[in-house]
Amino acid sequence: RRGEMAKSTQLIDNEVFRAYATYAGIVLIKMMLMSLITAYFRITRKAFVNPEDTESFGKGENAKKYLRTDPDVERVRRGHLNDLENIVPFVGIGLLYALSGPELSTALLHFRIFTGARILHTFAYLIPLPQPGRGLSWAVGYSVTFSMAYKVLKTAWLL
Amino acid sequence: RRGEMAKSTQLIDNEVFRAYATYAGIVLIKMMLMSLITAYFRITRKAFVNPEDTESFGKGENAKKYLRTDPDVERVRRGHLNDLENIVPFVGIGLLYALSGPELSTALLHFRIFTGARILHTFAYLIPLPQPGRGLSWAVGYSVTFSMAYKVLKTAWLL
Amino acid sequence: RRGEMAKSTQLIDNEVFRAYATYAGIVLIKMMLMSLITAYFRITRKAFVNPEDTESFGKGENAKKYLRTDPDVERVRRGHLNDLENIVPFVGIGLLYALSGPELSTALLHFRIFTGARILHTFAYLIPLPQPGRGLSWAVGYSVTFSMAYKVLKTAWLL
Secondary structure: OHHHHHHHOHHHHOHHHHHHHHHHHHHHHHHHHHHHHHHHHHHHOOOEOOHHHOHHHOOOHHHHOOEOOOHHHHHHHHHHHHHHHHHHHHHHHHHHHHOOOOOHHHHHHHHHHHHHHHHHHHHHHHOOOOOOHHHHHHHHHHHHHHHHHHHHHHHHOOO | OHHHHHHHOHHHHOHHHHHHHHHHHHHHHHHHHHHHHHHHHHHHOOOEOOHHHOHHHOOOHHHHOOEOOOHHHHHHHHHHHHHHHHHHHHHHHHHHHHOOOOOHHHHHHHHHHHHHHHHHHHHHHHOOOOOOHHHHHHHHHHHHHHHHHHHHHHHHOOO | OHHHHHHHOHHHHOHHHHHHHHHHHHHHHHHHHHHHHHHHHHHHOOOEOOHHHOHHHOOOHHHHOOEOOOHHHHHHHHHHHHHHHHHHHHHHHHHHHHOOOOOHHHHHHHHHHHHHHHHHHHHHHHOOOOOOHHHHHHHHHHHHHHHHHHHHHHHHOOO
16 A cells, blocks of 8 residues: 555656646646636626526527627637647646656746746737737747657657 | 566556546547537538538539538537536646545545546536536536646645 | 656656657647648638737728638638547547557557548648548547557556
8 A cells, every 4th residue: 555655656756747747737727717717708798509508597589699609708718729729738748748857947947938828828818918919928838838849759759 | 578568557556547547538538429429410410511521412502501500519519629628637637636646535536526527517418408407517527627636736836 | 866867767768658758749749730720821811810810900990801710711720629639538548558558569550540540630631632531530540549548448447
């Protein structure tokens, strides 16, 4: 029992892996918050997509008028999808990167810049900030993930 | 060769990791099944989005009428996207959680509740069940992932 | 310090894990490239969705006409979403598979076929090739992931 626990905490004792777990946890929680923001806008804007979600507003035509798209809801949903497209590769490549033996300081630099860029991206999308605010924050996060992928492929390469 | 195999099976010998692998495998397969259900509805409802997919129905206007959206197809697609938004964070955070040294019984509780909630969520979405059926099953899975994320950040925290 | 580095590179020294890291890295980069292709088509087709993205084209009605959907942009976006639906399960299940102690040759066969199938799928979607080109390449990748999931569940099963 003890031996097993020790084995299971081996990775989490490694500083680079702890940093990865911290930042991957933060960006995944940030991504999950998009669901709550979508729900908030759906309820306050009264804009739903499933008929069963509008039944509390009454029956028939009365409820049907809330089956509509709303620009604010759609904006949050686009931000959420953009998170899936960018945070998922970060989490996958970042895990391999953390296991490829980088220096702690280099790894922290990658994780911190990515996390900062994605938080900025969310604000740029939701406020919204004028371009190129959103575009730049997207490009910074994208480049960090590419940089980590380069290190992973250089270290692991076995086709 | 033997030594390598032993190293590679180290994690999979840990009970918490085995439980994680089992439940992560199950929910990922459940998510993948949404593709088959979408294909089933596209074919039975004759509702496609790519022109090349309708060519077997004939040429020109005859095929064009099958380029349309269908409520059942769209419903499955929303369920699939909701899986991506919720199962992907579970798989990522769950891995880190399994490596953070939780008790086996606590870990199993998290994995089982999440998996049950997401299977319920799929049925609630596809049947569909009246609200708050779908909403509650979503909230339960969401809360389990947050609980695991809390344990990960508490154990790993290194900013 | 040295000891830590050694621990962190343990997994990456395993050949099956190195193969996994290589192919997971390749398909995740392939998936990320879909963002660049979407941006390319949005800019060349002048088809945007966020009002703030069209401000460089002028104010008012002049800019508004670029807020539209374009068939080529939508096609790339569908390919991107299909990647999320298929490459994400591969990355998650593939990691567990690589840790379940498969033979290197068997693992390489899985990783190579999946990667080849998804690259073919992207070309089949974007060109587009007549069906069943895209359907078959999708089914091959899907089956490979199921085959890996079977091995994972057989090895790890702990409900």
